[in-house]
Amino acid sequence: MKSIAALQAAVTATPSEREPSEAELDAIETESPLILAEVALLDAQIMTIDRTPSELDERRIRRARRRVLAARRNLTNQTAAPGSTLSGGAA
Secondary structure, eight states: OOOHHHHHHHHSOOHHHHSOOHHHHHHHHHHHHHHHHHHHHHHHHHTTTTSOOOHHHHHHHHHHHHHHHHHHHHHHHHHHOTTOOOOSOOO
């Protein structure tokens, strides 16, 4: 039977594996507006969990949903824009 210390090296990541790569950091930075918009929507929804939403709450949630949709649209357009051509549009 092997001791836990002998197995630790086999399952513990090396320091270079713990840090995100440059590509992963770039992806996070690109997606951060969407992530922040989704967090704002979640915050607005959490505030109304234990009570009936007021008109102000409903507006806050609606605005947060619009921000999420706008951030998704922008992210989609950003990733589709570099060097790609979209077919099927109106001529």
